[in-house]
Amino acid sequence: MSPKASHASSTPSPATRPAPNATSRSTSPSSTSPTARSPTSSTTSPFPRPPAGGTHPRADQAPRPRSPPSVGSPRASRPSTVATTPLSAKAGVPRGPAMRWTTATLRAMSTQTSNAPSATRRGDIHRWRNTLIATTRDAPSDAELPSHVLMSRAGFIRRVGAGIYSYLPLAHRTLNKLCAIIREELEAAGSMEMLMPSMEPMEFFAGSKRDVDYGDNLFRLTDRHGRVAALAPTHEEIITDVVKAAVTSYKQLPLNLYQIQTKFRDEFRPRAGLLRCREFLMKDAYSFHLDIEGEGGLDEVYETMRTAYTNIFQRCGLDFSAVEAESGPIGGSASHEFMVNCETGEDTIMVCPETGYAANVEKCEIGERQWSLDHAATAEHQEHHTPKMPGIDLVAGALGTTAAGMLKPLVMQPAEPADDRPAWVLVTVRGDHDVNEGKVRDALGYAVKMGDEKAAKEAGFAIGYVSPRMVEKVESSVLVIDHDAVNGPTWATGADKYDHHDTGFNWQRDMAGVFGSASATDETPHARVRIAEVRNAEVGDPSPRAKGARLEARRGIEVGHIFKLGDKYSKAGDFQIMDKDQKRRHVIMGCYGIGVSRTMAACVEMSHDDNGIVWPVPLAPYAVVITLIKPEDEQSIDTATTLAASLATEGYDVLIDDRAERPGVKFKDADLIGFPLRVTIGPKTLEQNSVEIKSRSAESEAELVAIDDALEACKRRL
Numbered sequence: 001m002s003p004k005a006s007h008a009s010s011t012p013s014p015a016t017r018p019a020p021n022a023t024s025r026s027t028s029p030s031s032t033s034p035t036a037r038s039p040t041s042s043t044t045s046p047f048p049r050p051p052a053g054g055t056h057p058r059a060d061q062a063p064r065p066r067s068p069p070s071v072g073s074p075r076a077s078r079p080s081t082v083a084t085t086p087l088s089a090k091a092g093v094p095r096g097p098a099m100r101w102t103t104a105t106l107r108a109m110s111t112q113t114s115n116a117p118s119a120t121r122r123g124d125i126h127r128w129r130n131t132l133i134a135t136t137r138d139a140p141s142d143a144e145l146p147s148h149v150l151m152s153r154a155g156f157i158r159r160v161g162a163g164i165y166s167y168l169p170l171a172h173r174t175l176n177k178l179c180a181i182i183r184e185e186l187e188a189a190g191s192m193e194m195l196m197p198s199m200e201p202m203e204f205f206a207g208s209k210r211d212v213d214y215g216d217n218l219f220r221l222t223d224r225h226g227r228v229a230a231l232a233p234t235h236e237e238i239i240t241d242v243v244k245a246a247v248t249s250y251k252q253l254p255l256n257l258y259q260i261q262t263k264f265r266d267e268f269r270p271r272a273g274l275l276r277c278r279e280f281l282m283k284d285a286y287s288f289h290l291d292i293e294g295e296g297g298l299d300e301v302y303e304t305m306r307t308a309y310t311n312i313f314q315r316c317g318l319d320f321s322a323v324e325a326e327s328g329p330i331g332g333s334a335s336h337e338f339m340v341n342c343e344t345g346e347d348t349i350m351v352c353p354e355t356g357y358a359a360n361v362e363k364c365e366i367g368e369r370q371w372s373l374d375h376a377a378t379a380e381h382q383e384h385h386t387p388k389m390p391g392i393d394l395v396a397g398a399l400g401t402t403a404a405g406m407l408k409p410l411v412m413q414p415a416e417p418a419d420d421r422p423a424w425v426l427v428t429v430r431g432d433h434d435v436n437e438g439k440v441r442d443a444l445g446y447a448v449k450m451g452d453e454k455a456a457k458e459a460g461f462a463i464g465y466v467s468p469r470m471v472e473k474v475e476s477s478v479l480v481i482d483h484d485a486v487n488g489p490t491w492a493t494g495a496d497k498y499d500h501h502d503t504g505f506n507w508q509r510d511m512a513g514v515f516g517s518a519s520a521t522d523e524t525p526h527a528r529v530r531i532a533e534v535r536n537a538e539v540g541d542p543s544p545r546a547k548g549a550r551l552e553a554r555r556g557i558e559v560g561h562i563f564k565l566g567d568k569y570s571k572a573g574d575f576q577i578m579d580k581d582q583k584r585r586h587v588i589m590g591c592y593g594i595g596v597s598r599t600m601a602a603c604v605e606m607s608h609d610d611n612g613i614v615w616p617v618p619l620a621p622y623a624v625v626i627t628l629i630k631p632e633d634e635q636s637i638d639t640a641t642t643l644a645a646s647l648a649t650e651g652y653d654v655l656i657d658d659r660a661e662r663p664g665v666k667f668k669d670a671d672l673i674g675f676p677l678r679v680t681i682g683p684k685t686l687e688q689n690s691v692e693i694k695s696r697s698a699e700s701e702a703e704l705v706a707i708d709d710a711l712e713a714c715k716r717r718l
Helices: 003-010 087-091 103-109 146-153 169-188 202-208 210-217 236-246 298-315 392-399 437-444 453-459 468-472 568-572 596-606 634-649 663-673 683-687 707-717
Strands: 125-127 157-161 164-167 199-201 219-222 228-231 255-264 279-289 320-324 334-341 347-351 358-360 382-385 407-414 424-430 448-450 477-482 491-494 500-505 529-532 552-566 576-578 584-586 588-595 624-628 654-657 677-681 690-695 703-706
Touching (some): 146 157, 146 596, 169 279, 169 298, 169 596, 236 588, 279 298, 298 320, 298 552, 392 500, 437 529, 468 477, 634 707, 683 690, 690 707, 703 707
Parallel strands (some): 320 358, 424 477
Antiparallel strands (some): 199 228, 255 279, 279 588, 320 334, 347 552, 407 424, 491 500, 677 690
16 A cells, blocks of 8 residues: 555545534535535535534634644645545556556656645634734845845744744744645655754765865764764765665665755855755655666656656746756766746856756856867067956956956866876966866866965965966976867966966967977867866857857756766765676665755745735645734624635635734735735625635735625635
């Protein structure tokens, strides 16, 4: 039996379970009709009636509100279809232990999603006076981005320290809903939930060398016995150790595990609220395979997880793109980022408008362009005194050129020293371009990092005034040059002494020992020189996918990242299994992350207006707020609680604003928080036997709706 079916068989369904603030519901097929929900229903009322002998809950007599489900509760992760009818049964897909979770299987199991909540879940009804919702007029002084400003003002988060936040009830409800969507889609993709410790012994990171890769971003601590540990940013090492202890045969693979847990990153400058903080909520999944290709291989499961991620972000109502990405310190052969398209995003996405190719600027390829070493010098070499001129633009102006006419050599070092590697790597790009460390790694075959300034000076580099000529002067060094940086007759560059620059530099004339006998397009003109694409792509660069097309740029916020890890961590942890030929092989891994708290903030960045947040229905803390103009009015209370019970029966979460506040304050708070739908009830609307309904969207106008039609009117707008 599948996990979903097992859960459903052992847990009373909401249709038969007594619920607070709720009326009884019939389990017959006709229960979708308002008049069929209760034997005592009136044919004239659109709302379900209470059980015989009961009364509607009054706002001043309401049962104790249920707290929102915790992240790991069954209610938070309940499937979006009736659990006793498995999705696979509808699609003709077998379920059970022998199930192969392929991309085709996932697609067969997929169903159309909508904003309507699950039929198996009863909505919550809460009173504003019983919740912790503290809206404020002013934003924190350090808040710059809309998500930071609005989530602070609307009472979702509260700053505790630099990059550390409390999630208040509204945020917790939204996070629970997001986690429920994630759980449903990952279970459909064949992933099983678990939980690993936040504190990880440092020897795990040392084994994979990520203690070096993460550097100061890794939180480190030492216990009373002198043992060093880290607060984990991800869990590749631990999950490898866990699975290694349990899996010994290829017959136990593929295996896919995930967790939703708090992670830590020692950001140098935490900023932007939840988008760049030191403690955050993350979902990380890990898959294990015998092979990369074939059934159950990494490629197949990677595509299944990519489809699951697409489903997750679509269900959240996000405008997003899946783009090729650089793997960074996690490593691996390939990766994709899921970016929320947003102008305030800190990431740059390069796009080919003709083919749809999209990649993070750190990964984006550049189309073919002409280059040649065969350029005769057009100016004499001259040295210039350039004191106190930090920065390319200032120097270029003094030398009578532009940043594009200058060379920018950066002094770097191998990230991991080795006997067969040089001590120094001199990477040279055009002055208006930026070095791409990932492309340098690909050109050399090993990762690099910025050189230690003190050691570089001791080696003879005049930091800030370096020229490519230093590769001939410094032993154990190599020179890597970008294609665009060789394609010109003369350049301005450093003079290899402080406060001085040169003009008229020519590669073949001034470095004849390196380039004198090289052919015009030789990418390895010397044993210590590589010519390759080592810069970031820019707007207007040739597209790598369509001849004649030019790259464009847009901004985005990374909310998910998936990786093909290969055997990096299984080798580090010596995780091998026996294959069918009784040969020991390192396990192949994949890694799949979602920044849960970051996704919540990215949604606000994407969806807000001058009045506040505009939540998509699936993530809203409450789908409906019922605003009472006079909370002491008996008829208003009865109408509100009856409508709330009906909406809850349909699965919608409802907040009744019963505060003794002016209507204008309540309306502004509702807009600030971003409830998708506001229902206003007061003596004036009741005189017309109506309620006022208004959607949060900017173009929506308030509309009077007859009380008998209120439930259906709300459902149409949700």
